[in-house]
Structures are given as structure tokens and as C-alpha cells.
Ligand SMILES: Nc1ncnc2c1ncn2[C@@H]1O[C@H](COP(=O)(O)OP(=O)(O)O)[C@@H](O)[C@H]1O
């Protein structure tokens with residue numbers, strides 16, 4: 343299984359008559375391979391959820407393409423057999439007038455109409471035990487009678503009932519308390535062992551670090567840095583990533599408070615457009631942020647780096663890394 | 667009440683409900699039977715409804731027949747007394763109840779159906795459809811109902827109870843559509859709608875199985891208010907002489923009582939029964955609705 347995003351762009355129409363537009367996601371390209379957790383990190387409003395919802399087919403893509411195993415996303419019953427999501431607010435994900443286990447019933451109606459009640463009950467119980475829940479404690483309860491952690495696990499269990507290839511987890515732990523959070527994260531780490539890909543969306547760097555093989559850092563809808571998690575976290579190249587890593591509690595401070603950026607490492611190397619491959623599996627965008635973001639994006643349509651660029655950049659980046 | 671079936675919070679065909687130890691519907695019933703407001707409100711409505719249904723069967727003469735001595739107060743023979751012309755007020759009352767319920771029910775159902783279809787579609791789909799439906803709603807909202815009714819009466823002379831009720835239904839849905847639209851609009855962004863999509867549900871299934879049940883008490887409130895509203899409008903139209911030309915209704919009784927100066931002549935038995943009947947039906951509907959809200963909303967239930 344491989345989910346591939348290629349220059350995915352989302353432009354929302356906003357304003358009273360839809361006259362204005364807002365580019366929430368701008369030419370984003372990355373892959374989510376099988377059996378891996380990819381964390382998508384960015385502060386709130388950076389377009390993470392929009393990306394997740396486009397992958398889930400809940401929001402149409404403005405430009406670019408999303409493919410699963412080479413086939414374009416066609417939202418509908420078949421697609422959702424393989425791609426599922428869990429959202430941030432567990433209490434909003436359950437219809438409060440129904441018991442929580444109704445989410446399983448919807449899956450049964452749509453995908454397993456032939457299953458007998460006894461068979462189905464056994465499958466649901468097995469899935470609940472897989473996510474470390476006691477079936478008797480959650481079945482037959484209303485959502486408000488369960489905790490946030492229990493509800494998120496019920497939703498993961500629901501997804502596991504299907505022939506799942508990709509799970510989009512959009513800030514699924516942000517409303518949980520610290521100890522529950524770790525349990526749910528461990529659960530995610532466990533289910534990737536089943537060979538499915540997980541897109542783990544978060545604004546919390548430490549959580550992304552915890553379980554992801556690969557990390558994508560998103561800012562204002564564009565990717566500023568991405569690659570293997572140990573590389574992105576161990577040798578952050580982009581000033582924005584560095585700021586995030588050095589000042590986690592100051593995540594929402596304006597950029598001006600941080601180290602001023604005067605020169606663009608990326609531009610100085612003569613690169614034009616896209617991301618530069620600094621080292622194997624480590625890509626970085628232009629560092630001058632606002633100023634040359636536009637230039638960069640106008641350059642080349644593809645977000646994928648070019649070989650030529652790589653050679654030129656490497657030397658400079660190395661120097662910079664050593665100097666630090 | 668067919669319109670309301672869709673609004674029921676649990677789907678009777680839902681196999682899980684049937685399989686569960688205590689089915690959802692039985693659970694709702696369990697709480698309904700312990701809710702004083704619902705029991706009292708529904709009780710009053712039911713008693714009056716039964717009176718309207720069964721009462722006329724026990725009365726031999728047509729309700730407008732001059733059967734007794736004129737201007738008699740209540741007596742064992744004429745429970746609610748007689749009119750200036752010797753008509754039996756009790757006979758008129760039970761027949762009038764029947765007509766009034768019929769007009770309210772038909773008007774309420776028509777208005778609820780239109781209001782739900784328009785409100786759900788506009789609120790859930792949004793965009794151009796929403797704007798078109800909104801425009802339609804506003805147009806119907808500002809139509810001077812009374813003037814139109816006068817014209818219809820003058821040129822078409824449609825004056826049956828059913829025609830009156832349908833007319834009321836066709837003109838009284840806009841506020842319901844607006845309320846349902848607003849409610850739907852706020853629900854459609856909730857994550858459970860997305861989860862239903864991720865479970866393969868289409869728009870129709872999401873509206874009927876997620877949105878409508880979520881606002882079932884709201885839809886019942888709407889229906890019950892439309893029902894009561896239709897009764898009030900029908901009675902006022904009757905009272906000002908724009909009602910059905912034949913038969914008898916609570917509003918027509920009031921009109922006759924007023925026309926023949928029942929109040930000035932101290933014939934309280936002529937105007938109090940129809941007035942109290944209308945008030946009791948509308949008031950009881952409201953009280954029953956508050957009770958229903960508590961029954962259907964598990965959160966209200968626990969407090
Ligand atoms: N349905 C929508 N219509 C218009 N703008 C939206 C919509 N959803 C999100 N946005 C805007 O897109 C940007 C990215 O939002 P989002 O993807 O929710 O960010 P994140 O999940 O990273 O916090 C924000 O500026 C937000 O206001």
C-alpha cells in the first residue's frame with residue numbers, strides 16, 4: 343500500500359459571496375508507505391486537517407492528485423473499506439443520541455450485511471480487545487458515559503474491523519490526558535505492525551517524534567521540511583523547524599521573536615522551486631519564509647527535488663551544520 | 667403523524683436495537699411512562715381527541731339542529747346548555763373538536779413535511795440550492811396569507827376543512843424550514859456526519875439516520891408547534907368568517923357565540939367550552955412536548 347500526494351492544493355472560497363479565496367494547502371507532495379507512521383506536524387491553521395480531510399475524500403481537492411496504490415481517490419464505500427479516519431474531538435465524532443457502539447452497526451450495515459448477529463458481536467468484541475478495551479464496559483453505553491480515551495479507542499476498533507490500509511489520525515490524542523495519550527500512541531505504533539500506513543497529524547512535536555518513521559513539517563499550507571524523523575529532528579535545517587524544536591512552549595509566538603533569518607540557505611545555493619534534498623531522505627524548503635516562498639513556488643510545478651540541486655546544496659548545508 | 671416517524675430517534679429496523687437486551691424504543695417508552703409532563707399533556711390531548719372521535723357517535727341529531735329549548739344553561743339533559751336557537755352546545759363541542767383536530771393535524775403534517783424537506787436540504791447541501799430554497803422561504807414568509815385566502819375564497823370558493831388545512835400547511839412552513847435549516851447547518855459540520863460518510867452513508871441516509879434523530883425532539887417541537895399553530899389559525903379563520911361554510915368547529919362556535927352576543931347575554935356556556943377547548947389542546951401540546959424533550963434527550967434524562 344502506498345498513499346501518494348502529488349502537488350495537492352486546496353483553495354477555500356471564503357467571504358460573503360465566496361469572492362475571496364484562502365489557500366489552505368499549497369502544492370504538498372509526500373508519500374505514506376505501508377507499515378509506516380508518517381507524522382504531519384504544524385501549528386494550528388497550517389492546513390493539517392484540510393490535508394487529512396482531502397485524503398479521506400471529505401473535502402474536494404482543488405489541484406494536484408492523491409492516489410492510493412496508483413489509483414486516484416474516489417470517495418465512497420470501496421475507498422472507505424481501506425482508508426479510515428479518527429478525529430480530534432471524540433465527543434463530536436459520536437452522535438450523542440445513539441449508543442457509542444452504533445458506529446460498529448453502521449460498518450456492519452454497509453460492509454458485512456451477511457454477518458449473523460453472533461458472528462458480528464464476536465468480531466466487535468475481538469476488535470475492542472485489540473484496542474485494550476473491555477467489551478462489556480463500552481458496549482451498550484452512550485458516548486457521554488465513556489471517557490475520551492475510550493471513545494478514541496472505540497473509533498480505532500471500528501476502523502480495524504475493515505480491511506484497513508491507511509488510517510488518518512487527526513490530532514486524536516490532543517484532547518486526552520497525558521497517560522491515556524501514551525496508551526493510544528502505543529496502540530497506533532502497534533497497529534502499524536499490521537502493515538497499514540498511519541498519517542499521524544499533530545501540533546505536538548514530541549508526540550510526532552515518538553512514533554513516526556517519517557516527519558513532514560507544514561507551515562502555512564506548504565511543506566518546509568520533511569524526511570526521516572531522526573534526520574528532521576536530529577539535524578533540523580529549516581529555521582522554522584529549529585524554532586519549533588527549540589521552543590516548543592513558544593509554538594504560537596510570532597516568528598519575529600525567534601532568531602531573525604537574513605539569508606536563505608536554499609536560495610543562496612541557486613535553487614529554484616520545490617524542496618531541496620539535503621541528504622538522503624531529508625528535504626528542506628527555502629528558508630527566507632514569506633519573502634521567497636512565492637518565488638520558490640512559481641519556479642517549478644513539481645515539489646520533488648532535482649539531482650543537480652542536491653549536489654550544490656549538500657556542501658553548504660554540511661558547512662552550516664558543522665558550524666552550529 | 668407520518669412525518670414524525672422519520673424523526674424517531676431510533677430506527678425500528680435497526681437490528682441492533684432489536685437484538686440489544688433492552689431495545690432503544692422500549693427504553694424511550696420506559697422514560698416516557700415516568701414523565702409527568704408528557705403524561706399530563708398527552709393525556710389532555712388524548713381525552714379531547716377521544717371526545718371528538720367518540721362523542722359524535724353518541725349524539726343522534728346533527729350538531730346544528732334546533733333540538734332543545736333556547737338559551738338554557740347546563741343541565742343533565744344538555745350538559746353544556748343550549749344556544750340562542752336551542753342548539754345543543756355539547757353536540758357542537760364534540761363535533762367541533764373533531765373538525766379542529768382534523769384541521770390542526772392535516773395543516774401541521776403538511777407544514778412539517780415541507781419545512782423538513784426544505785430545511786434539511788438547504789441546511790445540509792448549502793450553496794446554490796440553499797440560496798434558492800431560502801428565497802422561496804422568504805417569499806412564502808412575506809405573502810400576506812389573509813389577503814390570499816380572501817381572494818381564494820372569493821374566486822374559488824374552496825371552503826372545506828381539508829382545503830383550509832392544506833392552505834394553512836402551505837403557508838405556515840417557512841419558520842419551521844428556517845429553524846430546521848439552522849439546526850441542520852450547525853450539525854452538518856460535526857464529526858459524526860463525517861464518520862457516517864466514512865461508513866459509506868449517502869446524503870439521504872445521513873439526513874434521516876444522523877441529523878434527524880439528533881434533532882428529533884426539535885422536530886417534534888416543530889411539529890407540535892405547527893399542529894397547535896394550525897389549530898389557532900384555523901380557529902381564527904373560522905372566527906372571522908373565512909372558515910369552512912358547513913359543519914361546525916370550535917372557531918365557528920366562538921364566531922356564533924360572538925355574533926349572537928353570548929357574552930353580553932351572560933351565556934358563558936356557549937363560548938367557554940370552545941375557548942377552553944382550543945386553549946387546552948394548544949397548551950397540552952406544548953407541555954407534552956417539553957416532556958418529550960426530556961424523554962428523547964439522554965442528557966436531560968439523567969439530571
Ligand atoms: N471549510 C473551510 N472553509 C474555509 N476555510 C477553511 C475551512 N476549513 C479550514 N479552513 C481554513 O484553512 C486553514 C487551515 O485549516 P486546517 O486545515 O483546519 O488547519 P489545522 O488542522 O492545521 O489547524 C485555516 O486558515 C482555516 O481557517
Ligand SMILES: [Mg+2]
Nearest residue numbers: 390391392513
Ligand atoms: Mg486541525
